[in-house]
Amino acid sequence: MISVRNLIKSFGKLRALDGVTVDFHPGKSYALIGPNGSGKTTLIKSVLGMVIPTSGDIVVDNEPVMNHWHYREKIGYMPQIGRYPDNMRIGQLFDMMRNIRKNPPLLDEELIDAFRLNELVDKRMHTLSGGTRQKVSAALAFMFNPPILFLDEPTAGLDPVSVELLKDKIQKEKEAGRLLIITSHIMSDLDDLATEVVYLQEGRIRYNNTIDELKDITGESKLGKAMAKMIRGLEHTHFPPQGGTKGGVILNDVL
Amino acid sequence: MTRVIKYVFYDILRTRFILLYTLFLLVSTIAMFQLDTDTGKVILSLMNIVLMVVPLVSIVFSTIHFFNSYEFIELLLAQPVNRKIIFLGEYFAVAFSLCFAFVAGVGLPMVLYGADASGFTLLYSGIMLTLVFVSLAFLSSVLTRDKAKAIGIALLFWFYFSLIYDGLLMWIIYTFMDYPLEKITLALVSLNPVDLARILMLLQLDISALMGYTGAFYKEFFGSNLGLIFSSLVLLVWIVIPVWGALRIFTKKDL
Numbered sequence: 020m021i022s023v024r025n026l027i028k029s030f031g032k033l034r035a036l037d038g039v040t041v042d043f044h045p046g047k048s049y050a051l052i053g054p055n056g057s058g059k060t061t062l063i064k065s066v067l068g069m070v071i072p073t074s075g076d077i078v079v080d081n082e083p084v085m086n087h088w089h090y091r092e093k094i095g096y097m098p099q100i101g102r103y104p105d106n107m108r109i110g111q112l113f114d115m116m117r118n119i120r121k122n123p124p125l126l127d128e129e130l131i132d133a134f135r136l137n138e139l140v141d142k143r144m145h146t147l148s149g150g151t152r153q154k155v156s157a158a159l160a161f162m163f164n165p166p167i168l169f170l171d172e173p174t175a176g177l178d179p180v181s182v183e184l185l186k187d188k189i190q191k192e193k194e195a196g197r198l199l200i201i202t203s204h205i206m207s208d209l210d211d212l213a214t215e216v217v218y219l220q221e222g223r224i225r226y227n228n229t230i231d232e233l234k235d236i237t238g239e240s241k242l243g244k245a246m247a248k249m250i251r252g253l254e255h256t257h258f259p260p261q262g263g264t265k266g267g268v269i270l271n272d273v274l
Numbered sequence: 275m276t277r278v279i280k281y282v283f284y285d286i287l288r289t290r291f292i293l294l295y296t297l298f299l300l301v302s303t304i305a306m307f308q309l310d311t312d313t314g315k316v317i318l319s320l321m322n323i324v325l326m327v328v329p330l331v332s333i334v335f336s337t338i339h340f341f342n343s344y345e346f347i348e349l350l351l352a353q354p355v356n357r358k359i360i361f362l363g364e365y366f367a368v369a370f371s372l373c374f375a376f377v378a379g380v381g382l383p384m385v386l387y388g389a390d391a392s393g394f395t396l397l398y399s400g401i402m403l404t405l406v407f408v409s410l411a412f413l414s415s416v417l418t419r420d421k422a423k424a425i426g427i428a429l430l431f432w433f434y435f436s437l438i439y440d441g442l443l444m445w446i447i448y449t450f451m452d453y454p455l456e457k458i459t460l461a462l463v464s465l466n467p468v469d470l471a472r473i474l475m476l477l478q479l480d481i482s483a484l485m486g487y488t489g490a491f492y493k494e495f496f497g498s499n500l501g502l503i504f505s506s507l508v509l510l511v512w513i514v515i516p517v518w519g520a521l522r523i524f525t526k527k528d529l
Contacts, residue, residue: 030528069351070528086525092354102345106288115281119353 053219110140206243278363299379336411
């Protein structure tokens, strides 16, 4: 379980995260939604320890994130833009990651097979297209059977066939009971893959409840429509600075 | 740690810069031995390379390398690896490669042509200077996110210690020449690793008689074992303090 308490992160004058409090429970699948620059990636990077929060606490399975690193064994991360050492070959990259993770016996190489990355092992990373890079990122995120998966815009830049392959894989892992946190701007993807919605805006959580609940309140059957309706509703009201987990309740009053 | 060092090491070997650096040192050392049969004079000529070129190459290469391995660092940060280990692994791998290049490039011809104790002092000072300037390079690398700025800071360090500092020292000595300055200059020299290395070597070369009373005073101090221990300790401080400061900044840095 990941619990984030009162997380604030400032980049100079800009407050990327402005008091975020949220829990991510095992076995659930969260869609992290918000406009560009609303702090989705900053939130994920804070949990990974890549961004150091200005204040607030993050705890992953009872292990505080600050100055710790063992907890990252449990996390698979697919970055929005995968950046890899230019001179490295795909095969070397996979070998290195296995080695860094101390060569666990059970490896999940389904995506490597599905994306046929085995045929590209000798390609250097800087020669790869954006889509192939994305496939490598996906394969790495799932490789070590992590109980927690962060997928930052997983389908962006992939061809239609690969999108379906990746979505099938995500679906499978969701059914296996992993904790999934997915950001995306493609609502139809999230409609299939996620069960919960966390809506971030200007560094604050404005809604946090199940997708079904959101659909019920708004009376829409599609996540995209429901989100649009909710966002319009939010714009016409002033919220207390701490929306937090009570967001759903507040929304009931709005609509 | 060894795993991280190993991969940084592979990366450095792949760029071939270290190989070129070794060849450059090898060719210039052999050329100097060919030009002159007096080992003392050869060492004196080599000293100028060691004092100017080695710090410059070390600091510029290390800074560029650090920024080129940003992707690698980013990749490892999402894995269960300690931040400190990543940083120190980078440091040790870079420092070791540069020291190895120096020892191979300058040391091998010395063994071939035969050199006395002054040769060892040269190797020793060269290694120490390499380590000091790699430390300073890492410090300038974490001070900014911009590669060009970091290289600028690195070059500023080099200019300061190789040229500007000596000018300031001269000015102080000329202005206060009516006062006994031996101990004060000794202290001031300790504030510059390049000067420290220069004095160590000059005294080994037995030309300190040319430096008059102050030379005699230095000879008495640096020529003794106490002086050697003192200068080694000060150089060690010059290695440890910048890298320690850089590590502190790096552990709190957003990536």
